[in-house]
Amino acid sequence: xxxxxxxxxxxxxxxxxxxxxxxxxxxxxxxxxxxxxxxxxxxxxxxxxxxxxxxxxxxxxxxxxxxxxxxxxxxxxxxxxxxxxxxxxxxxxxxxxxxxxxxxxxxxxxxxxxxxxxxxxxxxxxxxxxxxxxxxxxxxxxxxxxxxxxxxxxxxxxxxxxxxxxxxxxxxxxxxxxxxxxxxxxxxxxxxxxxxxxxxxxxxxxxxxxxxxxxxxxxxxxxxxxxxxxxxxxxxxxxxxxxxxxxxxxxxxxxxxxxxxxxxxxxxxxxxxxxxxxxxxxxxxxxxxxxxxxxxxxxxxxxxxxxxxxxxxxxxxxxxxxxxxxxxxxxxxxxxxxxxxxxxxxxxxxxxxxxxxxxxxxxxxxxxxxxxxxxxxxxxxxxxxxxxxxxxxxxxxxxxxxxxxxxxxxxxxxxxxxxxxxxxxxxxxxxxxxxxxxxxxxxxxxxxxxxxxxxxxxx
Numbered sequence: 001x002x003x004x005x006x007x008x009x010x011x012x013x014x015x016x017x018x019x020x021x022x023x024x025x026x027x028x029x030x031x032x033x034x035x036x037x038x039x040x041x042x043x044x045x046x047x048x049x050x051x052x053x054x055x056x057x058x059x060x061x062x063x064x065x066x067x068x069x070x071x072x073x074x075x076x077x078x079x080x081x082x083x084x085x086x087x088x089x090x091x092x093x094x095x096x097x098x099x100x101x102x103x104x105x106x107x108x109x110x111x112x113x114x115x116x117x118x119x120x121x122x123x124x125x126x127x128x129x130x131x132x133x134x135x136x137x138x139x140x141x142x143x144x145x146x147x148x149x150x151x152x153x154x155x156x157x158x159x160x161x162x163x164x165x166x167x168x169x170x171x172x173x174x175x176x177x178x179x180x181x182x183x184x185x186x187x188x189x190x191x192x193x194x195x196x197x198x199x200x201x202x203x204x205x206x207x208x209x210x211x212x213x214x215x216x217x218x219x220x221x222x223x224x225x226x227x228x229x230x231x232x233x234x235x236x237x238x239x240x241x242x243x244x245x246x247x248x249x250x251x252x253x254x255x256x257x258x259x260x261x262x263x264x265x266x267x268x269x270x271x272x273x274x275x276x277x278x279x280x281x282x283x284x285x286x287x288x289x290x291x292x293x294x295x296x297x298x299x300x301x302x303x304x305x306x307x308x309x310x311x312x313x314x315x316x317x318x319x320x321x322x323x324x325x326x327x328x329x330x331x332x333x334x335x336x337x338x339x340x341x342x343x344x345x346x347x348x349x350x351x352x353x354x355x356x357x358x359x360x361x362x363x364x365x366x367x368x369x370x371x372x373x374x375x376x377x378x379x380x381x382x383x384x385x386x387x388x389x390x391x392x393x394x395x396x397x398x399x400x401x402x403x404x405x406x407x408x409x410x411x412x413x414x415x416x417x418x419x420x421x422x423x424x425x426x427x428x429x430x431x432x433x434x435x436x437x438x439x440x441x442x443x444x445x446x447x448x449x450x451x452x453x454x455x456x457x458x459x
Contacts, residue, residue, distance in 0.1 A: 001171050002157025003064040004055065006345040007299035011128040012055060012065065012102065017353045018360055021398045022128040024136045025096050026380065027239075028388040029088070029459065030120040034112065036079055038384025039122065043077040043110050045143035046124075050155040050298075051131045055103045060169065062176030062350055067298075069158045072105030080113040088121050089438075089459060093234070095123040096396045102129035108136075122383065132299045133373065133393060133415075134289045141379035152291045179350055224274075227432035233402045236438040237428045238445050239459040241390045247423045250452045256318025258416075259286075259372045261452065262425075263306075263321050264314050266370050266414045268448040269427060269441075271312070273434040275411050276367070278312040285366040286325060288332055304328035315451075365410030365430055371395075377419025391419040392459070394426040405432050 004012065015021040046052065054071045058064060083091050091113055100107050108126040115121060126136045131153070138150035149155045163171075227233060251261035263284055270276050284306050291300040306324040308314060314321050351359075377391035394415045410430030417424055427445055429435025435444075442458060449456040 001163075001168075002067045002296065003175060004066065005297055005299060006349045007132075007297070007301070008129060009065065009349050011299065013353065013356050013360075015102065015127075015129065017357050019399055020404070021100065022395060023096065023100060023125050023398060024128055024131070024133045024395050025092075025126075025393070026124045026136060026140055027092055027095075027392045028120075028122040028380070028383060029390050029392075030122070030383075030386055031389050032118065032120070032386050033114060034120040034122065034386050035384045036077075036112075038386075039077045039079070039110065039112050041146075042140075042143045042383065043074075045146065045148045046108065046110060046139060047074060048148035049139045049143060050149060050153045051108050051126050051136065051139045053107065053130050053158055053298075054105050055129065057103065058172045058175070060172035060176045061352070062179050063172035064175055064179060064349060067158050070105045070107070071103075072101075074106035074108055074110070078109065078111035080111065082114045082116055083121075084116050085119070088115060089239070091121060092123060092239070092459070093237070095125055097234075097398060098125060100125065100127045102127045119389075120386075128299070128395065130298050132289075132301045133371070133395060134291045134300065134376075135298060137373070137376045137380060137393065138291070141376075144380060144383060151293055152295050154294050154296050156296055179346055225433055226436045227402050230402055233400055233405060233432050235397075235400065235405065235428050235430050235432070236435050236441045237394070237396075237426060238438060238442045239392050239394075239424065239426050240445055240449070241422050241424050241457040241459070242449065242454045244418050244421055244423045246454050250454060251318065253453075254314075254316065254318040256322050258374075258418075258423075259325060259370075260314075260318040260322040262370050262372055262414065262416045263308070263325070263368075264318060265425070265448045265452065266368055266412050266427070267308060267314070268451060269414075269429075269444045270368055270412045272444045272447060273412075273429070273431070275431055275434040279310045281310055282308045282368055283366075284308060285369040286328065287369070287371045288329065302332060304332045363408060365405075365408040366413065367409070367411040369413040371413075371415045373415060373417035375418045377417045377424065381419045388419065390422045390424045390459075391417065392424045392426050393417055394428070396428075402432050405430055 011022055052070045052074065054068050056066050056068045095111055098109055107130040110124050112120060112122040124140055131139065135153050138153045142148065142150040247258060247261065251258055267282060271278060276282055286304050286306065288302045288304055289300060290302050306328050308321060373393055380391050381388050413428045413430060415426045427441065429441045435441045446456055
């Protein structure tokens with residue numbers, strides 16, 4: 001019996017407890033028609049792959065939920081009516097808003113529509129519970145290559161429903177007892193480590209003056225209310241392409257990499273919105289995939305953070321961002337160090353839904369998140385022998401409202417990838433007051449592309 005990891009459980013709780021599902025989406029844009037048979041073949045491979053699964057909630061306190069075969073098959077590939085080129089963005093947003101069900105199924109959806117200028121747009125949406133962005137792209141790439149199971153996302157341990165209720169209860173009881181032990185052990189180690197850190201911090205504080213460095217959160221800055229006071233609110237998203245060669249040249253011209261330029265562009269958008277100023281020290285979140293060959297995990301993403309100092313010096317030299325990112329990635333890859341957070345994961349997964357709901361009231365979203373998916377779009381580019389003009393990838397939180405977005409304090413989240421000669425950037429403005437409309441966000445993106453000598457092609 002395959003159990004959910006802490007990260008799988010996190011996204012399940014967001015949906016079941018907090019009512020804000022998170023989904024991942026891949027979108028293909030073609031200038032030519034894609035054969036329906038090719039899409040149906042892709043759907044069949046996905047249906048036989050690892051994202052076609054459901055969650056079985058455990059009934060024994062402390063036991064982890066487990067994976068089962070999908071309780072309800074995904075609908076056959078949905079081929080909609082032709083749409084105008086100007087309606088592509090709206091179509092993409094509508095597909096990202098579809099209801100998925102990681103418990104009752106289906107947890108994913110493949111759809112397509114022809115565009116009236118002769119093109120095609122294709123969308124694959126999957127619940128974050130059944131797979132992170134890396135899992136979804138791996139499943140899609142394998143399906144397009146004619147394989148159901150990717151090399152780095154194994155379809156294993158799925159309960160097919162043949163086990164008796166007694167056997168399941170016994171397995172849950174055994175798992176629950178084991179998790180209680182792991183939670184107590186982890187909490188004890190974390191408590192001991194925290195005590196040492198407090199002692200060291202007090203010793204250091206007594207020997208040196210204390211200084212406070214702003215982190216760009218804007219917590220002390222009065223909020224200018226632009227969006228409505230309450231009600232549903234879908235954060236604005238802009239998707240834009242440019243030539244990969246332009247992106248690489250712009251990064252190299254300032255001593256940076258594709259990743260450091262991504263950070264700089266997103267920081268520029270955040271600063272242009274007024275959410276932070278050039279005098280703020282900004283914390284940047286950088287997701288990192290930990291997926292390996294034969295991986296059994298639905299979610300295998302970690303993350304690191306860097307701080308960009310005040311002054312906007314990165315506009316002339318990307319070297320500091322590049323060096324800080326490399327060091328953070330090296331530290332994350334050092335498996336000899338177990339963080340306090342890792343020690344507490346068994347305890348957090350043990351908490352009942354009611355406590356999770358209360359703890360979530362103080363949760364926050366990243367001020368600046370930059371997800372570099374690299375060249376993953378290359379393996380996804382062709383469907384049925386037709387090359388896509390570009391491939392976009394992103395993550396979306398559904399069912400958001402103004403109050404939630406203001407309380408969690410998010411800023412900008414961005415996802416970047418290459419699919420051959422084109423680089424695609426998806427930018428979402430999570431602050432309803434700093435990014436009140438898609439047009440406003442598009443203007444900020446356009447200004448940043450102009451600053452870096454990039455030629456934007458908006459979707």
